Amino acid sequence: MTLLVFGEVIARFFFNTGFLWIEELTLTICGWFVLFGMSYGVKVGAHIGVDAFVRTLSPGPRKITAVIAALVCLVYCGMFLVGSWDYLGQMYQIGVPMEDIDFPHWLIAKMDPDFTWDTLRIDPEDPAVPLWISQSILLLGFSMLTWRFIELFIAILRNQSVGFSFHDEAKESMHLIDADTDKKDNEAQP
Numbered sequence: 001m002t003l004l005v006f007g008e009v010i011a012r013f014f015f016n017t018g019f020l021w022i023e024e025l026t027l028t029i030c031g032w033f034v035l036f037g038m039s040y041g042v043k044v045g046a047h048i049g050v051d052a053f054v055r056t057l058s059p060g061p062r063k064i065t066a067v068i069a070a071l072v073c074l075v076y077c078g079m080f081l082v083g084s085w086d087y088l089g090q091m092y093q094i095g096v097p098m099e100d101i102d103f104p105h106w107l108i109a110k111m112d113p114d115f116t117w118d119t120l121r122i123d124p125e126d127p128a129v130p131l132w133i134s135q136s137i138l139l140l141g142f143s144m145l146t147w148r149f150i151e152l153f154i155a156i157l158r159n160q161s162v163g164f165s166f167h168d169e170a171k172e173s174m175h176l177i178d179a180d181t182d183k184k185d186n187e188a189q190p
Contacts, residue, residue: 001029021100028098028134035141042148045164054163063156066163070153077146084138091135095121097128 008022040046054065095117108116108127116122121130155161 001026001033024098024100028101031135032137032141035137036144038141039144039148042145042152042164059162062162063159066156066161067153069164070149070156073149074146074153077142077149080142081139081146084142088132088136088139091130091132092121095123096131097123097126098131098134099128101129101134103127103129 004022004026008018012018054062057065103122105127108122108124111124113124116124116127121132122128152161152164156163
């Protein structure tokens with residue numbers, strides 16, 4: 001993605017040209033990264049959160065707070081799943097294509113024209129990638145995120161987790177400083 005954007009900047013500023021499809025592709029890739037990353041972040045505890053209040057609670061209220069937070073996250077994911085399903089269904093029914101990204105003509109030419117339109121919603125004469133395909137990450141990403149929140153919810157109920165595990169930037173920064181100091185100390189010793 002970085003190379004695509006870099007190439008586009010070079011093309012625009014040095015050669016007075018550009019590639020319209022690069023912007024659309026990088027936006028799509030970015031969306032896929034973010035929506036895959038959300039569920040992975042919940043899995044490994046990489047999200048940043050403020051838990052100063054929750055840490056002051058005793059174990060009972062802390063568990064109740066964690067259960068409520070997990071339920072709120074599940075409701076949020078549920079709303080996005082329903083909305084994504086409706087949105088992608090409409091995009092599929094209408095057959096809205098992406099503006100600047102096409103399938104290779106040779107690939108579409110090898111397919112049955114009826115299958116291409118009736119099933120995939122790709123116009124055989126103008127084989128633009130359908131919007132429902134590029135934005136299907138909405139359904140996939142929120143399905144994975146829902147699964148992670150269900151796992152967390154069950155772990156909280158089974159007392160296998162006290163709640164969300166958040167990324168501790170301060171702790172990581174201190175760890176990096178300690179590692180750098182140790183490295184310098186080792187280099188200084190003969």
